[in-house]
Amino acid sequence: MYIEEKLEELNEKFYNYITTIExxxxKKELTDDFFFIxxxxxxxxxxxxxALYHPQGELLREAIAFLxxxxxxxxxxxxxxxxxKRYDFNNDKIDALYQNALSAITTLKLATKSDNLEDAYSTIISYEKIADEIxxxxxxxxKQIDDIDLILKTLNIAKKLERISDSVKTITKYLLFAKEGIDI
Structure with missing residues (x-):
């Protein structure tokens, strides 16, 4: 029974990390808690x-998923x-990627505390596809911009935001693996 308590502690810590990141x-600012992750x-x-509790089957899947x-x-x-740190200009596409990334993280956070991982996964896949399109x-x-520094900065920020949706999708896959043992 102790292993389940330890896994629940890990789940709670994961939830708190996602909440802090969200x-x-x-807020578009690095909170104090952000640095304590x-x-x-x-x-x-x-x-x-x-190592200490030798989980088997479903419990081992959950521990591996967290890893x-x-x-x-x-x-x-x-x-x-x-x-x-870097977004200090206005761009509609960056703003759309930002909103998309935030929505993906929020969906993951809410799914972590509910039994709707499957529904959340399909929503998160949609966010990931939207991020790719944006x-x-x-x-x-x-390509219309002449300022190479602005181009590089914009693409860098955009890629970071797009990757958030990708990472959220992968995390959700691992959570589904832990819960149901599906192939990943």
Whole structure:
């Protein structure tokens, strides 16, 4: 029974990390809690759970899913930080990518506390496809700009936001793997 409690603690920590990332992205500022997200320690906790409690079957899938998820949380955290630090101009496509990334994170956060992972996954796939389309449109649109520094900065920020949706999709896949043992 103790393993379930440890996995629930990991789930709660994951939920808090997603909430903190979402909050920073919403506010477009790096909150104090954002800097306290320690994903290396999260990895170590997952490894300790696996090593000390010898989970089997479904419980092992959940622990492995958390281990895989942490690297994608690192990517999301870095993307949020880069966006907040570098986005100091106006661009409709960047704003659309921002809203899309925020919606994807919020959907993931809500799904984490509910039993609707399957529904959330299809919604998140939609967000990921929308992000890809917006990014493609931006690449076409940006060819009209003469300022190479602005082009590079815009593409960098856009790619970071687009990757958030990709990472959220992958995290949701791992959560489904943990819950149902589906192929990933």
């Amino acid at each position: 909050e920073s992205l919403q 320690d994903l290396k320690e999260f990895d170590n906790e997952v490894i300790r759970v696996i 895989k998820i942490s690297s994608f949380l690192v990517k999301i955290k870095k993307s949020v930080k880069a966006f907040i 990014y493609k449109e931006l690449v076409i649109e940006i």
